[in-house]
Amino acid sequence: MSIDARLVEVAAQVDGALHALTSADDRLTQAMRYAVLGPGKRLRPFLAIEAGRVLGANAAAVLRAACAIECIHAYSLVHDDLPCMDDDDLRRGRPTVHRAYDEATAVLVGDSLQCLAFEILADPKTHPDPAIRADLVLLLARAAGAAGMAAGQALDLAGSSDIERMQSLKTGALIVASVEVAAIIAGAAEARTSLAAYAADLGLAFQIADDLLDAEGNTEELGKATGKDAGAGKANFVTQLGISSARKKLEALAVSAKARLDLFGQEASSLRDAVDFVLDRRR
């Protein structure tokens, strides 16, 4: 199966599970569902589920953990889009939550989605072993909090010039956690290190590909070499390294990410394909 077809398949499975885990009983829960079931690739759940398959982890447990991660991701997007943060009106072609509903609701939607993530992980339905449930909560809390994703967003808002550190926290921490949940559920301590290294490379590659897309997309359309970030005076991998060096770094990360998967052999082919999928984003 092609990576594109597999992504679509996994996204449908995840969206079905997220639909079952949310309600639409009132305005708040309707807005939560609007946020978490918006258009998206579901890349983090994909990584969790594929890593789980490689490790032979309990698939139902990994699916629920993948949903928890998507709840955290969705909450971070809702709060990042707020007027006091990035002030975005649209996300993937739809009004952002504070535009479709209102700002107060958007704050509460993010807050409640974060809660829901931990509720899902701690629920005995996720796994019969409470040690695994507690480990999953601890992993995700550390990845999302003031030493992880939230720290990265704070560095981004402060205009940090250490782009690699900022991005490894802002987007990398949750991408790494996505494969780690699978390792925790499978009880695969050794595999966890390799998968985490793979995901760290992939997350960085993803961001560089994004920055190249920003720069090169605009090069063609507007006839100038710099894009949205440069226009906004915002540092990114391309504005710091230049297009050519950023491309080289992206290729090197792709090679490195795939090498981390060597020990898993043919089983990890879809995780390898995910690297190519990220590379292809800039073509």
Added chain:
Amino acid sequence: MSIDARLVEVAAQVDGALHALTSADDRLTQAMRYAVLGPGKRLRPFLAIEAGRVLGANAAAVLRAACAIECIHAYSLVHDDLPCMDDDDLRRGRPTVHRAYDEATAVLVGDSLQCLAFEILADPKTHPDPAIRADLVLLLARAAGAAGMAAGQALDLAGSSDIERMQSLKTGALIVASVEVAAIIAGAAEARTSLAAYAADLGLAFQIADDLLDAEGNTEELGKATGKDAGAGKANFVTQLGISSARKKLEALAVSAKARLDLFGQEASSLRDAVDFVLDRRR
């Protein structure tokens, strides 16, 4: 020991623990500490710790769970104070987080304090038994989320006329969870029901006393019978019931709350005193 002295003693213990659980390494963590260590009675930690004492629960575990609850409470205050919510510049005489720092930081502080609460609970340092840690996470996630505290805040913003339901979610859910963490740590399933009923009564009494204070405080100062909420066209227990009926409801709740503690005998005297403390707020 008087209830006032005991409250001060417990608050000092909780603040010491919260200080140790937070850092001030960067602007975000400094703002988190500013929020969680601001002035306050630490009523929720007090209830957790005193309930834990009654039940003979592991005191170190209850203290950490009490800190987690205070983190959730502090996060809710930071977000409730935001311009898009209640738009408050001051909280207990100090600038609110979005005034002392900035709005984006205040959003991230709330987000990170919520994360920290779950990180504390899931950490093996809280309790050696992972089943207890997972149960604590599940309890707090349900109390704080879209079926608990966040739902109450949404109802408040929407101007719900069902004040009792709104308040039982907005403030009651977390107050009830405060005594329940002690019961979970003590493994006291039967006591949990009575303590939860006590806390539900206490939480409601607390809110009615607050509404009476709002109305009667202004009666003396401004010579009119209605206060801030009535002035803002906002329904509360006093605007809905009138002062006399609200007082009667408060007294009835106080009697009921104390009766819930009968099975604990003399051990529960500080929890009984907490009821009088709440009553005294309006004198």
